[in-house]
Amino acid sequence: MKIRIAHSPDSDDAFMFYGLASGNVPADGFELEHVLSDIESLNRAAFEGAYEISAVSFHGYAHLTDRYLLLPHGASMGDRYGPIVVSTRNTRSLNGVTVAVPGTLTTAFLALRLFDPGVEYVVMAFERIQEAVHAGQVDAGLLIHEGQLTWADEGLSKIVDLGEWWADRTGGLPLPLGGNVIRRDLGPATIARLSQLLHDSIAYGLEHRDVAVSHAMQFGRGLDRARTDRFVGMYVNNLTLDYGSRGREAVARLMEDAWTAGLLPKRIDVEFAPTAEPSQA
Numbered sequence: 607m608k609i610r611i612a613h614s615p616d617s618d619d620a621f622m623f624y625g626l627a628s629g630n631v632p633a634d635g636f637e638l639e640h641v642l643s644d645i646e647s648l649n650r651a652a653f654e655g656a657y658e659i660s661a662v663s664f665h666g667y668a669h670l671t672d673r674y675l676l677l678p679h680g681a682s683m684g685d686r687y688g689p690i691v692v693s694t695r696n697t698r699s700l701n702g703v704t705v706a707v708p709g710t711l712t713t714a715f716l717a718l719r720l721f722d723p724g725v726e727y728v729v730m731a732f733e734r735i736q737e738a739v740h741a742g743q744v745d746a747g748l749l750i751h752e753g754q755l756t757w758a759d760e761g762l763s764k765i766v767d768l769g770e771w772w773a774d775r776t777g778g779l780p781l782p783l784g785g786n787v788i789r790r791d792l793g794p795a796t797i798a799r800l801s802q803l804l805h806d807s808i809a810y811g812l813e814h815r816d817v818a819v820s821h822a823m824q825f826g827r828g829l830d831r832a833r834t835d836r837f838v839g840m841y842v843n844n845l846t847l848d849y850g851s852r853g854r855e856a857v858a859r860l861m862e863d864a865w866t867a868g869l870l871p872k873r874i875d876v877e878f879a880p881t882a883e884p885s886q887a
Contacts, residue, residue, distance in 0.1 A: 608637040609800065612657040613786075615642040616751055617822040617834050618682060618841040619661060624818040625810030626803060634799055644732065645750075645784060646709030658789050659800060663709075664782045664860060665716040668870050673790060675797070675879040676857075679805045680786030681849055682841040683856065688769025688781045689714035690754055692762040693746040694739060700725050700765065706744040708732035713783045713860075714750050717768040719869055733827075736760065750783075752827050755837055779856040780845060788879055797879050808847050854878075 611626070613619040625631035627640055641657060649666035651657060655673050667676065691705060704726045707715045718725055727748075730738060735747035739762065746765055749757055757764070772781040786804060788797055811818035819835050826834040845853045854876070861874040 607635075607796070608639065609659060610639045610641050610657045611659045612641040612643060612648050612651065613661040614645050614648070614751075614784075615825050617826040617829065618838050620825040621811045621818050621822040621838045621842050622680060622808050622846065624814075624821045625807035628821070630814075631803065631806045631810050634803055636800070636803070646711060646732075649709070649711040652787065655789055655791075658792060659804070660787055661784055662787050663711055663713045663716075663784050664857060665713045665864075666711045667785060667787060668861060668864065668874050669711070670787065671874060671877065674787035675790055675877055677786045677788050677801050677804055678849060678878050678880075679801065679808055679847060681782060681846055681853060681857075682784045683780035683782050683845050683853060684769030684772075684840070685780040685845070686770055686773045686778075687754070687767060687840060688772065688783060689717060690749045690757060690767045691718065691746050691765040692736075692739060692749055692753075692757045693765055694742070694762060695745070696763045698765060700746070703745040703765075704728060706730040706735045706738050706747040708735065708748060708750055712750065713781075714748050714768065716860075716864055716869060717772060717781060718748055720863060720867055721766060721768060721771055723867065736762070752829055752833075752837060754840075755829065755833050776856070776859055779859055780853065782853070782857045782860050783841075785857075794880070801879050805847065808842065811842065812847065849878075 648660050649662050652660050652662050652670050700722045707727045732750055736753055738744050739747040769781045822838055823834045857876050864870045865873045
């Protein structure tokens, strides 16, 4: 059975799927194809059910619950860190500021609108945002991926770190940014087997960190090894291996706050695929 696993061409996702991509985690009889695309494109493709397993933004997930379940492994959460709004100006306010955002289905954008419901924005490919801020094409930019580590070196100023803001708002919960979803029509037995594979791939990377980071570096967009390792550690950790009660509470809180703010089309009942049991290998 062929299974397409769609995820971003980023160092944290590369680390997460290293076990499967390298063959060190056996595929359990499945024919696995890794499809790489930016997160906003993956969000849009999931509306059509394009891939059996896909990384999506939690904002995107809120529109996909009829077709997909959340896998209990694979979340990227910002634990007092996350998407950052930066500018060449030294300001802590978004009044009169137009922010370049990396897509309207990203959780970064959802969090930004929770922070400031009236924010003015323009949509731009994430890799262009820092350059556009420096060039004065926009007043500020909402940074995801490696930009969260490099903005200060570029002389930009932080307006708000949405991960810090979310933690203060919620009493210390992490900000759920992206997760992995699986198509419901695969059926419970296949879903459970694939869930186990993803769990084991994440566990393999965490247990073989040096080689997995070496693999991830090719997707680091200019980060050196130390920063690649730091970035991976930010978004692939124990919360990635399993949400736990804290991670699940964070997702439920994000969905409820977004619904209450009128930013989602319906109230979301967060539904997870069955939790994979630890591998016996």
